Amino acid sequence: MEDNKVIEVKGLTKMFGDFTAVSAITFDVKKGEIFGFLGANGAGKTTAMKMLIGISKPTAGEAKVAGFDVASQAEDIKKNIGYMSQKFALYDDLTVRENITFFGGIYGLTRARIKEKTSELVQELGLQDLTDKLVGSLPLGWKQKISFSVSLLHEPKIVFLDEPTGGVDPITRRQFWEMIYKSASKGTTIFVTTHYMDEAEYCDRVSIMVNGKIEALDTPKKMKEQYKAETMNDVFLKLARG
């Protein structure tokens, strides 16, 4: 079972001066799991995620991501994870093809492999007519679907998604979640950070951070039962308001 853990976090802590942004959090994420990492603004989830993706060093505790230690093997982590955020996704001034080529290059894919991956991606998303269009001219929903596919170009073990579907129309949103389910069923681990509680409903398990600590961790179903709530939004309100 140990091999099944793709993320292992033990007592992970981050201090900024006297302020404890992340306070000794401990959790595991399994291979192929869709894990929701929730919290209010300022609860510490961005700080925690920055440590997990190797761009911020922990003050104490340890974490292994894709088998690598976040403190000493940050570069290995970056090569083995994908990342997608709503704020930063693709370059608007590059075409779809150019974006794929660019990110493929960044992740060290060979030219032949990039070519192969491009046609695969275009085929799968039905992008045939859009490959040479500037990304900036595409609707938001398209950008997000392409952006997610691009984050998977180098076949990472884990993809980190930061509020992936905020503002997207409901149908596109479902298509996006279908893509997530598909990669998860192939064994990719999906780590979703969000404060949109309806995104939380789609996760296999969710954790809720309050003031730097993980206050709850379970499946959405069990959490709703435990807090006698109809939705994850209600669970969240109960937890965050104390």
Added chain:
Amino acid sequence: MSIVVDAISKSYKSLKALNNISFDVKEGELFGLIGPDGAGKTTLFRVLTTLLFADEGKGTVAGLDLVKDYKIIRESVGYMPGKFSLYQDLTVEENLKFFATIFGTTIEENYELIEDIYVQIEPFKNRRAGKLSGGMKQKLALCCALIHKPTVLFLDEPTTGVDPVSRKEFWEMIKRLQQKGITILVSTPYMDEAALCDRIALIQDGIILQIDTPEAIIKHYPKSIYNVSADNMYQLIQSLKAFEHSHSVYPFGEFVHYTDKRTAFNPDHLKRYLAKKLLSNITVEITEPTIEDAFMELAK
């Protein structure tokens, strides 16, 4: 009528941001524009607050014509844009004073209207607006939009990017303002906020899909919806989509919302089909449609 929108269209080059939009908002009503990014919500707000001319159509706000009476409209409405538009370098108090002065009034004169919102940010009144948290910024922006006692209030996505706790507080504030007699037009991409409005317009790609009370929109949903679940979500979705009688298949949290083409639908029949597809732990149960289901059915 507090707001009348009559066949308004607006294009940016080849993009039709608003396509022949019409609706009315009654006095004292809380009316929601519900739709995703790019639906045209902000463009409509800009037309109604006289910051943009419509290409076609006409409208009134507080009985005043959008084109002829633009100056009076600006004095009598409050507008909270989606993007934080206060002065980041001014303190909380300075921002509020600034907006009061612009509108020829003082904080004291209309303090009663903003009191229960302002007291929440008053402890930070000497902090620069740029240094406030998201929820605090929204509260300050709302105070600034209210300081001249507007009769109509325009709130463009006030809860976007705000966490659930602040979101709930913000809606409680909106409700209290409505009770004070202010007509409110609010936009949001969150379908679950629709239920908090008196009436809503579902909007996508510059077109209004439906206008009604949230209850009526749900009531008019044309199909029976079933919550379907099984162990493998991806296989479940694929199998349901491949089912010859399926009308719609949408993942919905831990379930899939399924509707069938036939009027006489037997859940056991679907269960047997899914079992043949080697799915396990199958459940099929009837459920209530949501605004989001209605939106997707209309946008289909």
